[in-house]
Amino acid sequence: MSKKIQVSTTINGEPTDFLCEPNQSLLEVLRDGLNMTGSKEGCNNGNCGACSVLMDGRLVNSCLVLGAECEGAAITTIEGIATKDGLHPLQQKFLEHAALQCGICTPGFIVAAKALLDKNPHPTEHEVRYWLAGNLCRCTGYDKIIRAVLDVAGA
Amino acid sequence: MQNFEYLKPTTIEQAVAVLYREGDQAKPLSGGTDLIVQLREGRRSAKFVLDVKKIPELSQLTLNADGSVVIGAATPCHQIYGNAAIAAALPGLMDSCTLIGGTAIQGRASLGGNLCTASPAGDSIPSLIAHHAVCVIAGTGGWREVPVEAFCTAPGRNCLQRGEMLVSIKLPAMPAHSGGAYLRFIPRNEMDIAVASAGVTVTLDGDTITAARVAIGAVAPTPLLIDVAGAALVGRSIGDQDAIEACVAAAKAAAKPITDMRGTVEQRVHLVGVMVKRALAKAIERAQAKG
Numbered sequence: 172m173s174k175k176i177q178v179s180t181t182i183n184g185e186p187t188d189f190l191c192e193p194n195q196s197l198l199e200v201l202r203d204g205l206n207m208t209g210s211k212e213g214c215n216n217g218n219c220g221a222c223s224v225l226m227d228g229r230l231v232n233s234c235l236v237l238g239a240e241c242e243g244a245a246i247t248t249i250e251g252i253a254t255k256d257g258l259h260p261l262q263q264k265f266l267e268h269a270a271l272q273c274g275i276c277t278p279g280f281i282v283a284a285k286a287l288l289d290k291n292p293h294p295t296e297h298e299v300r301y302w303l304a305g306n307l308c309r310c311t312g313y314d315k316i317i318r319a320v321l322d323v324a325g326a
Numbered sequence: 327m328q329n330f331e332y333l334k335p336t337t338i339e340q341a342v343a344v345l346y347r348e349g350d351q352a353k354p355l356s357g358g359t360d361l362i363v364q365l366r367e368g369r370r371s372a373k374f375v376l377d378v379k380k381i382p383e384l385s386q387l388t389l390n391a392d393g394s395v396v397i398g399a400a401t402p403c404h405q406i407y408g409n410a411a412i413a414a415a416l417p418g419l420m421d422s423c424t425l426i427g428g429t430a431i432q433g434r435a436s437l438g439g440n441l442c443t444a445s446p447a448g449d450s451i452p453s454l455i456a457h458h459a460v461c462v463i464a465g466t467g468g469w470r471e472v473p474v475e476a477f478c479t480a481p482g483r484n485c486l487q488r489g490e491m492l493v494s495i496k497l498p499a500m501p502a503h504s505g506g507a508y509l510r511f512i513p514r515n516e517m518d519i520a521v522a523s524a525g526v527t528v529t530l531d532g533d534t535i536t537a538a539r540v541a542i543g544a545v546a547p548t549p550l551l552i553d554v555a556g557a558a559l560v561g562r563s564i565g566d567q568d569a570i571e572a573c574v575a576a577a578k579a580a581a582k583p584i585t586d587m588r589g590t591v592e593q594r595v596h597l598v599g600v601m602v603k604r605a606l607a608k609a610i611e612r613a614q615a616k617g
Contacts, residue, residue: 176332193332193375196362216363217431218517229404229433235362236434237355239332240377283429304516305428 176239182207183251191238198222200238201248209249209278213307220306223279223286224248230286232305249278252285260323261285268319272310280306284320293324327366334377338384338464338493341376346466346489354378354491356400357434359427360443383493384438387412393499396462399438399492404429406437416497417612418506418525418605422453425510428517438492444478445519447544451478452525453508455541455551459497465490475541475551501537504529505612507605510543511597520544521589522597524577526605528559530613535559540573540606545581545598552580555602564610570603577602 175190182205191200198215201207201224213221215234222233225247252259261281264270271277280303287294287302294302299320300313308316335341345352352374355361364370378384379400386398389411397406403423407413413420426435426449440450441461454474461472466489474495478484486492500506510523523543529536540555555576562569583594 174331193330194327194365196327215366217359217427220428220430223430226433230430231433232359232430235358235431237332237358237362237375237377239334240355240358240379286429301516302429305430 178242180241181245195238197236198233221279223282264319264322268315270315270319276308330372330375336380342466356436356439359435395497397495400436403432418453418508421508422450444484447520451549452541452543456525456527456539457497462494464493478548501529505609507608509601509605522594524601524605526609528609545583545594574599
């Protein structure tokens with residue numbers, strides 16, 4: 172067992188310190204250490220996007236980030252997307268468009284779509300499809316997801 | 327994942343000292359999109375992982391007054407294409423940076439990592455070659471520079487010696503009336519590994535091509551610079567079909583692909599010719615648009 176590393180971060184706006192093994196991914200820290208199980212493990216190799224989080228505002232696969240790399244970073248997970256007043260518009264539109272079935276990919280899609288809309292509030296369908304190319308869904312099919320995102324963007 | 331010690335050097339000297347002491351049991355970590363997967367799957371082993379992103383030279387992105395560019399080995403793709411001036415200066419490389427993986431991969435993946443992984447299909451490498459890029463390498467024995475076309479030596483292998491680390495990639499300014507492009511063939515629209523690819527840069531004087539550089543990927547153990555393919559275009563008109571066919575033929579002749587799950591030898595040789603032809607047309611179009 173290696174020596175644990177102490178890491179200071181901000182997660183969903185809350186200052187959060189954690190201890191992790193050098194070989195633990197951010198995804199493992201979130202799920203197993205901090206009991207934030209909204210981010211999902213799909214492929215664990217950067218293909219599926221189910222573990223998508225924002226790191227300093229930038230979309231990343233948390234399975235491909237070491238917990239130790241997060242010192243000083245601001246992390247946003249699916250748990251930080253809704254406000255105390257209610258669901259985020261993306262969450263609301265995913266429900267209205269039935270843009271999910273099993274739901275495993277949904278947190279990743281919502282975090283990734285939020286990253287897009289934060290940067291580009293009115294993307295084209297083409298831009299939405301390319302931006303979300305790293306998020307895989309194996310049951311709904313992508314159309315409803317794309318329609319939900321475009322609805323939020325007012326397209 | 328296997329156990330290792332996580333180190334965060336802040337200077338090149340600290341990093342190369344560990345790389346020399348530990349040899350191949352020390353691995354530099356930039357974006358981790360290859361290394362973390364390989365460590366997790368047991369395809370590589372390490373006792374020490376060196377997060378090199380806190381070393382300023384490895385995280386730089388510099389556009390010099392003379393138009394040349396220096397990109398830190400660990401600088402992520404999104405930062406490169408997010409810089410409008412650099413994106414405009416290096417059009418072929420921007421094609422590569424915007425199609426490596428999906429958005430989340432581009433948030434972390436670096437050109438240094440793409441080079442050091444040394445995949446025959448690495449999407450940034452033909453573009454870097456076409457743009458005359460040079461690798462800046464630091465070691466316990468001093469510094470050296472290696473042209474990108476000589477950096478990869480075999481699938482998964484590069485020219486770095488014990489105690490050496492890729493620090494940055496230097497790209498000269500493109501002359502006036504120049505353009506570049508990178509294209510790859512994949513069986514879907516996004517998120518796949520190239521079956522064949524080509525990076526091309528050209529410089530024009532009116533309708534005459536005065537310089538051209540052609541590199542191909544995924545059709546040999548390493549990405550290749552094809553000097554004769556570029557030479558076939560120099561001094562010829564942009565509409566000279568004989569010159570274009572000679573360039574394409576030279577690239578196809580240099581291709582030495584294998585048959586695997588992604589394509590056969592015959593398909594890859596054909597495709598690399600198509601990619602060269604289309605990338606050339608796009609590079610010329612961009613050179614003309616720049617005026």
